[in-house]
Amino acid sequence: MNAWLVASAVLLTLGLPPCLWQVYRRTPQERLAGLNLAATMCSAILLLFTEGFNRSSYVDLPLVLAVLAPAGTLVFARFLGGQAAQGEPD
């Protein structure tokens, strides 16, 4: 067990649950904020796993996640914003 795995364990147990809690509740837009932070947390955890298990080839996973997570969030935001009123604001 090295420092990298300890850090990833801390992030898994203390960092991810608040994001999942936020994804579970309230309006879709607020859930999207939780999803966005969960993606960042998962990128960090995957990065720490690559160093903790000494497998540098696994860096590609967080690299792909760092590219796709913002794109996915933008797609969600586009559709969630579309529910707004057609005409003038109230």
Place this chain on the structure above:
Amino acid sequence: MTVRHVCALVLLVLGVAVLLLSAAALIALPRPYGRLHALTPATSLGLPLVALALAVETGPGRSAVKLLVIAALTAVGGAVTTMAIGRATAQNARLLRKDSPP
């Protein structure tokens, strides 16, 4: 315990601390716009610090460059997505028109 390893550990602890603070802020800050402030520290500071710690640990080379690319992608993507979520929230609350400029 070389100097480089100590520097990497310090950067790691700072990065993890920022990520944990962001997670706590996501729950604690007021709905719905205050919570958006919890997203950007994680993407602009937390993950880049963790990636920098890993880059310092692995030493100069191709893998360090890949780690720094991940940090840059996350930092840029984080700022953009936070604004997009704020806009979608405002549109849904009818504060913005649907076709308002981004």
